[in-house]
Amino acid sequence: MDKLTDELLDHVAYRFKLLGEPMRLRILSCLKDGEKCVQDLVEETGAGQANVSKHLSLLMNDGVVNRRKDGLHVFYFIEDETIHELCNLVCDSLEKSTENMQQAFKRS
Amino acid sequence: MDKLTDELLDHVAYRFKLLGEPMRLRILSCLKDGEKCVQDLVEETGAGQANVSKHLSLLMNDGVVNRRKDGLHVFYFIEDETIHELCNLVCDSLEKSTENMQQAFKRS
DNA sequence: TTATTAAATAACCAGATAGAAATATTATGG
DNA sequence: CCATAATATTTCTATCTGGTTATTTAATAA
Structure with a gap:
């Protein structure tokens, strides 16, 4: 955290903000063991499809996750492994x- | 990130959310080299006094920072050092x- | 006591955003 | 082409929250 420019600080804050939503963290937790398609994530998290898509879109745009298209399915996976750390x-x-x-x- | 209970996951998300505001990150950045009183933080960040106090209060309640009172001044310092990491x-x-x-x- | 200073709290407002519902896009199969 | 399934996008709404202003609390000094 040395010499954080305002721009970098804002970006760091934004990355934290992305991780700061329980549902997004849940999605990332689901992706921990490998790629999943949107449907899988919808089922595992219990969230709505539009919702999951929107969260994934935000995570994509910031480089947290990435995706691979295969027919009708789109498989998302974690791109930035530092998330786990x-x-x-x-x-x-x-x-x-x-x-x-x-x-x-106990002491009290 | 193994076996995250819902409760823990929510707390982790909340911790990230706390770090996900530029102003709070700025405050923490100011505290990097040691304790500061509220006034100092107000000056360094350019934020309003009430604002700084509110942010500090949130950070306090989650154990990110702690404080030491000395007369009229209240000195805040980072309690959870993992913040830097x-x-x-x-x-x-x-x-x-x-x-x-x-x-x-460059390649394109 | 009163005045002053530092910090915390309360009340309010404006902007952001998670979620839901509807619609659009894309890819596949008939 | 049309129908269907998976995903993305749009729109809307209710809620949340960061910032400001005003007020309150706490500590010191006169």
Whole structure:
């Protein structure tokens, strides 16, 4: 985070914002183990088709995911693998702070 | 990102959402080198005082920052150091994809 | 006590956006 | 060509939220 230009900072914020919607994170979680077509994602997430498409479109435009067309189906996959690292970092951090909360609760 | 419960996933998303606002990221960037009082942050970011306070409050409640009171001043500092890692990861990733874009542009 | 300063909170508004429904596009098969 | 299935796009609406202004709270000093 050295010498963040305003432009880069805005882009970083936007990337975080993309990851900051539960449904988008759910979609990315579904893509963790490999490509999925839109239908699969609709079923797995329980979201509407238009909704899933829109989220995927946003993720595509920012280079988070990419796609491969095959007949009527469009298979989406994670393009930027750092997503997993990001999620893991946050998960670990949250779990740690939850532990601390519990510890503090025990002590009180 | 293994076995994300819905609850954890929502919390992870919320953490990302917190980082997904340019002004909050700017505030965190200001705190990178150490604690700052609210006034300092107001001056450095150019945002309104109420605004900075509100952002800090959100960041506090989720454990991203913490504070130390000293007389009239309240000094905020980063509590969850993984923030830096997260930002660096995103920065590197974005820079990389920008390079790729430029490469592709040269080839075309 | 009163005045002053720093920070937090409350109330409001305007812009953004997730979701739903309808429509359009694209690809396949008959 | 037409029908169908998968996906994308458009439109609309309800909700959320960042920013501003005004007010309140808290701490210090006179």
